[in-house]
Amino acid sequence: MTERSIPFTELVQSLPATVPFVGPEAIERQRGRTFEARTGANESAFGVSPKAAAAMGEAVERISWYGDPESFDLRQALAAKHGVAMEEICVGGGIDELLGLVVRMTVTPGTPVVTSLGAYPTFNYHVAGFGGRLVTMPYVDDREDPASLLAAVGKERAPLVYLANPDNPMGTWQEAGAVADFVAALPQGCLLVLDEAYIEFAPEGLAPPLDTSDPRVMRMRTFSKAHGMAGARIGYAIAHRELITGLNKIRNHFGLNRIAQAGALASLDDPAFIAQVTAEVAAGREDYYALAARLGLSTIPSATNFVAIDVGSGERARAILQALQEEDVFIRMPGVPPLDRCIRVTVGRPEERALFAAAFERVLAALPA
Amino acid sequence: MTERSIPFTELVQSLPATVPFVGPEAIERQRGRTFEARTGANESAFGVSPKAAAAMGEAVERISWYGDPESFDLRQALAAKHGVAMEEICVGGGIDELLGLVVRMTVTPGTPVVTSLGAYPTFNYHVAGFGGRLVTMPYVDDREDPASLLAAVGKERAPLVYLANPDNPMGTWQEAGAVADFVAALPQGCLLVLDEAYIEFAPEGLAPPLDTSDPRVMRMRTFSKAHGMAGARIGYAIAHRELITGLNKIRNHFGLNRIAQAGALASLDDPAFIAQVTAEVAAGREDYYALAARLGLSTIPSATNFVAIDVGSGERARAILQALQEEDVFIRMPGVPPLDRCIRVTVGRPEERALFAAAFERVLAALPA
Numbered sequence: 001m002t003e004r005s006i007p008f009t010e011l012v013q014s015l016p017a018t019v020p021f022v023g024p025e026a027i028e029r030q031r032g033r034t035f036e037a038r039t040g041a042n043e044s045a046f047g048v049s050p051k052a053a054a055a056m057g058e059a060v061e062r063i064s065w066y067g068d069p070e071s072f073d074l075r076q077a078l079a080a081k082h083g084v085a086m087e088e089i090c091v092g093g094g095i096d097e098l099l100g101l102v103v104r105m106t107v108t109p110g111t112p113v114v115t116s117l118g119a120y121p122t123f124n125y126h127v128a129g130f131g132g133r134l135v136t137m138p139y140v141d142d143r144e145d146p147a148s149l150l151a152a153v154g155k156e157r158a159p160l161v162y163l164a165n166p167d168n169p170m171g172t173w174q175e176a177g178a179v180a181d182f183v184a185a186l187p188q189g190c191l192l193v194l195d196e197a198y199i200e201f202a203p204e205g206l207a208p209p210l211d212t213s214d215p216r217v218m219r220m221r222t223f224s225k226a227h228g229m230a231g232a233r234i235g236y237a238i239a240h241r242e243l244i245t246g247l248n249k250i251r252n253h254f255g256l257n258r259i260a261q262a263g264a265l266a267s268l269d270d271p272a273f274i275a276q277v278t279a280e281v282a283a284g285r286e287d288y289y290a291l292a293a294r295l296g297l298s299t300i301p302s303a304t305n306f307v308a309i310d311v312g313s314g315e316r317a318r319a320i321l322q323a324l325q326e327e328d329v330f331i332r333m334p335g336v337p338p339l340d341r342c343i344r345v346t347v348g349r350p351e352e353r354a355l356f357a358a359a360f361e362r363v364l365a366a367l368p369a
Numbered sequence: 370m371t372e373r374s375i376p377f378t379e380l381v382q383s384l385p386a387t388v389p390f391v392g393p394e395a396i397e398r399q400r401g402r403t404f405e406a407r408t409g410a411n412e413s414a415f416g417v418s419p420k421a422a423a424a425m426g427e428a429v430e431r432i433s434w435y436g437d438p439e440s441f442d443l444r445q446a447l448a449a450k451h452g453v454a455m456e457e458i459c460v461g462g463g464i465d466e467l468l469g470l471v472v473r474m475t476v477t478p479g480t481p482v483v484t485s486l487g488a489y490p491t492f493n494y495h496v497a498g499f500g501g502r503l504v505t506m507p508y509v510d511d512r513e514d515p516a517s518l519l520a521a522v523g524k525e526r527a528p529l530v531y532l533a534n535p536d537n538p539m540g541t542w543q544e545a546g547a548v549a550d551f552v553a554a555l556p557q558g559c560l561l562v563l564d565e566a567y568i569e570f571a572p573e574g575l576a577p578p579l580d581t582s583d584p585r586v587m588r589m590r591t592f593s594k595a596h597g598m599a600g601a602r603i604g605y606a607i608a609h610r611e612l613i614t615g616l617n618k619i620r621n622h623f624g625l626n627r628i629a630q631a632g633a634l635a636s637l638d639d640p641a642f643i644a645q646v647t648a649e650v651a652a653g654r655e656d657y658y659a660l661a662a663r664l665g666l667s668t669i670p671s672a673t674n675f676v677a678i679d680v681g682s683g684e685r686a687r688a689i690l691q692a693l694q695e696e697d698v699f700i701r702m703p704g705v706p707p708l709d710r711c712i713r714v715t716v717g718r719p720e721e722r723a724l725f726a727a728a729f730e731r732v733l734a735a736l737p738a
């Protein structure tokens with residue numbers, strides 16, 4: 001068989017067969033052993049709201065029915081929570097799916113798209129998948145840099161720019177005013193995807209007020225992090241209704257899992273649980289800060305459910321990551337310099353943190369200086 | 370705000386804001402009343418395997434973890450079931466999502482794509498969404514017509530053609546030999562999407578043998594129908610590994626619900642349950658055939674979990690569909706002539722079938738001749 005016999009588009013033919021992340025299960029299969037501490041994928045270690053768990057369990061009974069393609073009940077609850085109209089919300093299979101849709105909506109082969117060098121790989125994967133040309137600006141002091149992103153948008157006349165607040169993989173953040181200024185400075189015809197996956201873990205007031213009258217920004221939120229529902233795949237976009245209409249023109253309308261919708265709706269109804277999770281996460285971050293300090297390492301202050309620990313160099317970070325795997329501890333690390341001088345550890349349960357701490361100390365001790 | 374201020378691609382700007390189907394929940398909201406018989410969306414009325422239900426219930430516990438992006442365990446089980454390699458299978462969020470991916474993989478604006486006039490609207494939605502040019506060939510005797518599809522592929526040099534076997538919305542089918550002949554006659558560089566969503570309800574031997582060495586065909590299967598897991602959104606494609614590699618280049622790798630994966634795996638392990646469902650469905654079809662005969666109407670013999678009943682004209686079919694809604698009975702009907710002289714009724718549970726039968730008889734009696 002020749003390649004010619006498969007009618008791939010030129011674009012798909014040209015794409016590499018890469019994935020944004022290798023899942024922990026794949027690593028476990030390679031190792032032939034499961035991890036004791038799953039502290040790499042920024043999954044919540046603190047489970048889901050009991051209300052959400054109950055709703056999901058009950059939803060299994062009606063799994064033979066498609067979920068509501070309009071996610072009416074969930075959008076209604078989200079609209080009330082955020083003080084926006086239902087028509088300003090689109091529910092999708094996690095932010096990942098929504099990122100793919102917004103890229104598809106704005107990018108054709110050759111379109112410049114601006115992001116930070118080392119920011120979320122799945123966004124980059126989608127940009128590449130639709131033939132966009134990534135323009136990356138460096139982090140400054142471990143933070144995404146709105147000024148250089150803005151300059152790149154202007155220089156490239158880019159229709160799409162990505163910013164995460166708080167940021168992944170460093171855990172740093174922008175003040176709400178800085179984000180609002182960034183949006184206000186964007187040229188008409190440029191859309192900011194503001195990824196707020198980790199916003200619940202951040203100090204109050206980090207998210208700028210929602211302004212759905214401005215078509216230059218789309219906010220992305222998820223149930224994967226603080227709500228502890230990563231495996232359910234459910235998130236949402238908040239934006240000007242014309243932008244939401246665009247998503248609705250191309251999304252897979254019957255694509256949402258019925259159990260996920262039920263769980264998300266119930267989880268919204270349990271803010272006390274989310275408050276408890278974020279408090280536990282804040283305590284966990286302090287644990288990691290203290291651990292690093294005790295080991296003579298510095299940490300990057302985090303507004304997320306993970307902490308980046310500076311281990312000095314990319315080489316050391318990669319060696320530590322590998323050695324921790326041998327200790328049955330799963331972590332990840334940023335992909336590019338200078339961020340890759342850090343390892344990135346998700347806040348686990350206290351016992352996972354203890355496992356990580358002990359393993360990390362052993363690994364460091366065994367490492368050549 | 371002008372439209373110019375949103376950086377939609379020309380294609381997305383040009384798309385209509387339509388949906389392939391309106392969900393029953395939306396109709397219920399319009400009516401202000403729920404349906405008593407949900408017999409319109411070809412959802413299984415016979416639930417899921419108890420093994421699958423148990424597995425899904427248990428999976429809720431780990432919902433804070435992403436599902437395995439490689440669906441390793443499920444692909445392994447599917448490969449064993451079908452006697453193919455794991456690398457010849459791609460799991461997706463139902464056939465709907467996989468159809469979107471295969472269209473994206475092969476279609477750019479203007480690409481001709483061949484299907485039957487009145488066949489699955491969601492496929493057409495995806496083709497339109499990627500700017501493809503749909504070429505539709507008429508059904509012949511209420512069946513899709515491989516000969517004319519093949520002629521259209523040749524004439525248009527189409528790289529993609531769609532055939533469902535058994536068919537939706539008519540429930541008719543092609544013999545395995547006819548499908549195999551169709552594939553064999555396709556030019557190199559044309560891909561057949563063979564949608565076998567309903568295959569479990571069909572007589573043994575309707576599916577041609579799997580030949581993953583031929584890059585001209587991709588088979589689509591689902592857990593939505595006989596397995597009763599429509600709300601879970603999980604299905605898969607079987608094809609030459611180069612085709613699967615293409616899907617893997619563009620799919621949303623962390624997009625699959627963890628509960629859906631667990632349920633699908635467990636459902637595969639309960640063939641006795643599937644056999645029981647298909648037997649109940651077969652009995653239900655006979656019920657509908659008998660009902661129609663008693664009412665002086667003809668039916669289209671079906672190899673699926675629904676039956677098309679010929680009511681004489683599109684006008685009558687639409688009137689009946691509306692009147693049945695008033696009776697709290699949800700059905701659908703084909704969208705285009707001459708298929709739209711039929712209503713399409715999903716095989717419900719015996720009590721739903723009785724509700725439908727009584728309502729249908731009342732509605733027919735009240736209809737002008």
